[in-house]
Amino acid sequence: MSAEQQKRKIVIIGGGIIGSTTAYFLSHHEKFDRERDRITLLEATKIAGGASGKAGGLLALWAYPNCIVPLSYRLHKELADKHGGAERWGYRAVYCGSIDARGRASPSTPAKSNGDSVSLQKRSEKALGLLRAAGVPKDLDWVSTDSLVSYDYMGDPTTTAQVHPYHFTTSIAALAEEKGVNVVYGSATQICKSDDGVVCAVEYKEKKSGEQKKLDADTVILTAGPWTREVWPQAPISALRAHSVTIKPTRDVSAYALFTNIELARVGGKRGRTVTPEIYARPNQEIYACGEGDTLIPLPTSSDLVQVDESRCQDIVDQVGSISDELRDGEITARQACYLPNVSRGSGPLIGETSVKGLLMGAGHTCWGIQNGPGTGKCLSELVWEGRVTSAKLGSLEPRKYGC
Ligand SMILES: Cc1cc2nc3c(=O)[nH]c(=O)nc-3n(C[C@H](O)[C@H](O)[C@H](O)COP(=O)(O)OP(=O)(O)OC[C@H]3O[C@@H](n4cnc5c(N)ncnc54)[C@H](O)[C@@H]3O)c2cc1C
Numbered sequence: 001m002s003a004e005q006q007k008r009k010i011v012i013i014g015g016g017i018i019g020s021t022t023a024y025f026l027s028h029h030e031k032f033d034r035e036r037d038r039i040t041l042l043e044a045t046k047i048a049g050g051a052s053g054k055a056g057g058l059l060a061l062w063a064y065p066n067c068i069v070p071l072s073y074r075l076h077k078e079l080a081d082k083h084g085g086a087e088r089w090g091y092r093a094v095y096c097g098s099i100d101a102r103g104r105a106s107p108s109t110p111a112k113s114n115g116d117s118v119s120l121q122k123r124s125e126k127a128l129g130l131l132r133a134a135g136v137p138k139d140l141d142w143v144s145t146d147s148l149v150s151y152d153y154m155g156d157p158t159t160t161a162q163v164h165p166y167h168f169t170t171s172i173a174a175l176a177e178e179k180g181v182n183v184v185y186g187s188a189t190q191i192c193k194s195d196d197g198v199v200c201a202v203e204y205k206e207k208k209s210g211e212q213k214k215l216d217a218d219t220v221i222l223t224a225g226p227w228t229r230e231v232w233p234q235a236p237i238s239a240l241r242a243h244s245v246t247i248k249p250t251r252d253v254s255a256y257a258l259f260t261n262i263e264l265a266r267v268g269g270k271r272g273r274t275v276t277p278e279i280y281a282r283p284n285q286e287i288y289a290c291g292e293g294d295t296l297i298p299l300p301t302s303s304d305l306v307q308v309d310e311s312r313c314q315d316i317v318d319q320v321g322s323i324s325d326e327l328r329d330g331e332i333t334a335r336q337a338c339y340l341p342n343v344s345r346g347s348g349p350l351i352g353e354t355s356v357k358g359l360l361m362g363a364g365h366t367c368w369g370i371q372n373g374p375g376t377g378k379c380l381s382e383l384v385w386e387g388r389v390t391s392a393k394l395g396s397l398e399p400r401k402y403g404c
Contacts, residue, residue: 008037010384011202011217013188014224015043016052017165017369018362020173021377022221027179031385040215041173042204044187048169049303050225051369054244054338056280056288057168058257060096060373061159065347069368071392074180076161079172079374088171090283092166093157095137096257100149103272103322105265141280142253147262147323154259164282186213187302188231191220191359199358212251219384222362226299226339228363232300235350236380236402239299239339243312244290246334249326253281264321275319279327287327291316293302298341306333308337342366343402350399352383353377360384361399 010026012019023041026032029336030040043049059076063069080091154160177183185207192201202215206273224231226239257280264272264377280288297307313335322326341364343350348364360383362376379389 008039008219008384009215009217010037010039010219010221011215012039012041012221012223013202014222014227015041015047015173015183016225017048017054017167017169017172017373018223018225018365018376019043019223020047020052020169020176021373022223022362023176023377024172024179025180025374025377025381026384027176027181027273029381029385032180039176039178039181041181041183042188042202042215043183043185044207044227045185045303047173047183048166050306051338052169052225052373053166054336055165055370056244056257056278057090057163057282057370058094058280058291059093059161059163060155061154062370063371065349065397067394067396068345068351068372068375068379071378072372073161075374075378076163076371083171083175083300085163085168085171089167091160091161091168092255092283094255094257094281095140095157096155096160096259097137097140098145098152098154098259100261101147101263101323102149103262103264103319104144104147105322113396119202123255123302137256139254140256142249142326143258143324160257162280162282163370167369168375177219177345184215188224191222191231191356193356196362199356209287215359219358219360221362221380221384224363224365225363225365225369226341228361230301232354232359232361232404235361235363235399235404236345237350238342238344239253240293240295240342241297241306241337241339242290242293243309243316243335243337244288245313245316245332245336247287247289247317247320247327247330248285248333249287249324249330251326252285252328253287256281260323262323264319264322277316277319279320286333287320287330289316289320289327292318293340303338306337306339308335310335312337340352340367343371345402349376349397350402350404351379351394351397352389352399354399354404361404
């Protein structure tokens with residue numbers, strides 16, 4: 001029997017976007033035989049319960065690192081075309097820009113009752129002319145003319161797109177399941193090695209029963225995002241908490257993703273500080289906005305124990321409301337937090353083989369894990385089924401180079 005015909009037992013640890021896309025591409029590879037092989041996606045809490053369900057979802061050809069971005073950007077388009085991603089997970093091309101804006105006072109007070117702020121959305125011909133001269137696109141009409149100072153182009157629908165990360169990740173995991181992937185809920189506690197140092201099993205605590213169980217494996221793929229170190233301590237992955245909100249604006253808004261510099265209104269004669277929330281318009285009348293990260297609360301043991309600081313969410317609501325009536329008067333539909341998987345050595349992500357035979361890794365995707373998820377899954381599936389990555393050159397991201 002050739003090596004290719006041998007039964008494979010593959011365990012993926014972590015059902016975020018990286019684990020789910022890996023499960024998808026492993027199960028859609030021509031060498032996978034669902035009668036013969038076993039692929040298990042082991043998820044501690046729920047699919048997309050961490051950053052993969054709470055991220056912005058921006059995709060960009062100008063993201064980093066270069067060695068995987070074009071592949072992953074293309075795969076997003078192909079997946080959307082193949083599986084109805086526009087309807088299923090909100091895939092669409094968008095414009096993207098960076099804006100400088102001045103925040104207006106008392107953002108949580110409606111314009112009509114706020115002395116200085118009355119008629120903020122009144123677009124005089126003169127004001128509009130000045131904005132056009134400053135390069136502000138005509139259809140970016142949901143940021144107040146009174147606030148907007150300048151617009152710098154970052155991308156357009158040929159280079160920039162978006163998905164709804166939660167819907168994308170859960171749909172991709174479901175598509176993998178349809179192809180024969182077994183989703184198991186439990187928390188990996190140990191990766192076991194045989195006497196000759198080769199991966200042979202994963203021990204885990206089953207979610208429902210709390211019982212300690214074991215999955216035999218010839219290949220283990222570690223995709224536990226910011227929790228990667230809990231399972232494999234030498235991985236140079238750290239965690240950074242970030243808050244975000246979603247808002248139903250008062251009307252449909254044009255498809256822009258905005259990186260902002262907002263100078264908040266003066267308080268007590270003091271110049272307001274500058275804040276930089278990112279604001280992404282989504283289909284179905286939804287706007288996503290996220291703020292800066294914080295290191296106040298260390299990573300909890302699981303995604304369902306992440307603490308949400310309501311005041312940080314309110315700061316984001318106030319900041320984005322200070323430059324847009326549509327957002328200020330909209331309905332807040334989610335206040336949430338999650339942990340970004342950062343890489344403490346190099347810029348990451350880490351994708352490929354570790355120094356332990358049979359142990360692969362796809363982790364540390366920082367702020368571009370949604371963009372780079374499909375490319376990571378595709379490359380890891382090639383490594384498993386073909387023994388080498390053929391779709392991209394990922395030498396610089398090899399986990400072994402980072403002590404894993
Ligand atoms: C505020 C914010 C906005 C962002 N916006 C964007 C964006 O616009 N575009 C973009 O490309 N990226 C964005 N990102 C980055 C992106 O969200 C992450 O890079 C990506 O989600 C990481 O995916 P992951 O699968 O590695 O990790 P996670 O999503 O954290 O998934 C890890 C999974 O592993 C599970 N797990 C952990 N430990 C175990 C264990 N022991 N056993 C079994 N399972 C385990 C967890 O429960 C979790 O489900 C953003 C991130 C943040 C924080």
